[in-house]
Amino acid sequence: MSSEITLFVNPTAGRGRGAHGAQPAASALRAAGFSVRGVVGADGPDALARLRAAVREGTGAVIAVGGDGMVSLALQALAGTLVPLGVIAVGTGNDFARALGLPVGEPARAGRLAAEALKEGRIREIDLGRVGGMYYGTVLCSGFDSRVNDRGNRMRLPAGRFKYDLAMIAELAAFRPFPYRITLDDGPVIETGATLVAVGNGSSYGGGMRICADAVPDDGLFDVVVVGDCSRATLLKVFPQVYKGRHLDHPKVTVHRAAKVTLEAAGVTAYADGEPLGPLPVTAECVPGAVRILT
Numbered sequence: 001m002s003s004e005i006t007l008f009v010n011p012t013a014g015r016g017r018g019a020h021g022a023q024p025a026a027s028a029l030r031a032a033g034f035s036v037r038g039v040v041g042a043d044g045p046d047a048l049a050r051l052r053a054a055v056r057e058g059t060g061a062v063i064a065v066g067g068d069g070m071v072s073l074a075l076q077a078l079a080g081t082l083v084p085l086g087v088i089a090v091g092t093g094n095d096f097a098r099a100l101g102l103p104v105g106e107p108a109r110a111g112r113l114a115a116e117a118l119k120e121g122r123i124r125e126i127d128l129g130r131v132g133g134m135y136y137g138t139v140l141c142s143g144f145d146s147r148v149n150d151r152g153n154r155m156r157l158p159a160g161r162f163k164y165d166l167a168m169i170a171e172l173a174a175f176r177p178f179p180y181r182i183t184l185d186d187g188p189v190i191e192t193g194a195t196l197v198a199v200g201n202g203s204s205y206g207g208g209m210r211i212c213a214d215a216v217p218d219d220g221l222f223d224v225v226v227v228g229d230c231s232r233a234t235l236l237k238v239f240p241q242v243y244k245g246r247h248l249d250h251p252k253v254t255v256h257r258a259a260k261v262t263l264e265a266a267g268v269t270a271y272a273d274g275e276p277l278g279p280l281p282v283t284a285e286c287v288p289g290a291v292r293i294l295t
Contacts, residue, residue, distance in 0.1 A: 004035040005118070006059040008051055008074055010066030010091070021090035021107030022065045028111030032119060034060065044073060051077045059083060061294065063114055065107070067091010071137060072273040075128060079135045079290045084123050086114035086294040092207060093274060095138045099202035099217055100124070100293060117294035126217040128290035129201045129272065131282050136272035137291075139205040139212055140284050142263055143178050143196030144227075144235070146271045147171050149206065153274070168239060177229040181264040181281075184224065184256055193229035195252075199261050199284050200225065203245075205274065213245025214255070220288040224256040259286045 007029075009022045026036045039054055041047025051062065055077050063086040064074040071087055078085050088111060089097035089104045097103070103110040117123070128135040141149060151167035180197060182190040198205075200212025200223045215223040230238065230252045241247040248255060263270065264281040271277060272284075 003033065004037060004059055005029050006051070006054045006062045007036050007038045008047070008062050008064045008066075008070065009038055009040050010047075010070040021088050021110075024108035025063060025065055025088045025111035025114070028108065028115045029063070029118075032115035034115065034118065044069075048073050048076055055081060055083055061086055061114075061118055063088060063111075063294075065090065068093045068096050068138065068274050071096045072135075072275055075135045075137055075273075075291060078292075079128055079130075079287070082292065084118075084292040084294050086110075086117065088114070093205070095202060095204045095207065096273070098204055098208060099138060099215075100126070100295065102295070114294050122295050123292045124218065124295045125289040125292050127201055127220060128287050129199065129222065129284045130287050130290075131270075131272060131277055131284050134272065134277065135287070135290065136201065136275075137217070138200070138202035138273050139215075140199040140270055140272040140277070140282070141196065141205060141211070142198070142265065142268050142270045142280060142282075143180075143194060144171065144175065145196045145198065145205075145211065146269050149271045149274065150269065150276070152206065172232055172235070175232055175235065178265045178268055180226075181262075182224075182226070183262040184258040185260050192226065194265075195227040195230055195235060197227075197263055197265075198225045199223075199263070201286065209242045210245040211242055211247075213248055218289070220286060221257045221259055222261055222284065222286050224258055224261055226254045226256070228252040228254065260284070 065088040155163045177193045180194045200215035212223040262283040
């Protein structure tokens, strides 16, 4: 393994926590005997191009400093390679780190753990979801939750998960279920009215909302959570339970497991790892062992 480590930094993540988190991470890696070089792009496409170049040139690992958006960019460069990924979770959502039990909001500790994992060879191969040419690590969401995501991403205040709570309340005013067509593993089409459908490789999105609470990121399958056609009053009761994963027991919620999922619904946009994919239909495929994670 190369002793040179690439620090992939989003300086604006978490309202500047990305910039502050990079230094303790770099210090921990250097203290462990690694050489550290930084990669910072002018924007997302530039950052990804620079990271891909660093991977081609050879690096012992990539350490992503930021939130789920930065991790998502890193996954595009590392999927299918042998280069491991470490995460310094200092963004807003940090759901990728949560799903893997990595420190959140503790850049010094996360940096030390990444350095130890590199020294001791502690690597976990996990699955990724793939839609077209894009990989995702946490949850693909569609329906009510994608509209909440869209609104939440446009909000500057408040920070963290509370913006999604406010976005949910605002979206309820225009709430209506959607007629979905769902295909699991090339089986028969399931036609159903649904509030939302989430396809989880990881367990949470939106800063700790455990929509696919039982999802395991290295079992070769998605957890597909379908919240059925329910009233505003029911949705208000069910949605807060998402933070504890208790919504899965509600009679309006159905969970399927599949390695390939096609979703169709008019007027519905899909998000994955908090990033917009575009309107349905989309097909998500689970790619087993697609990326190596420092644990």
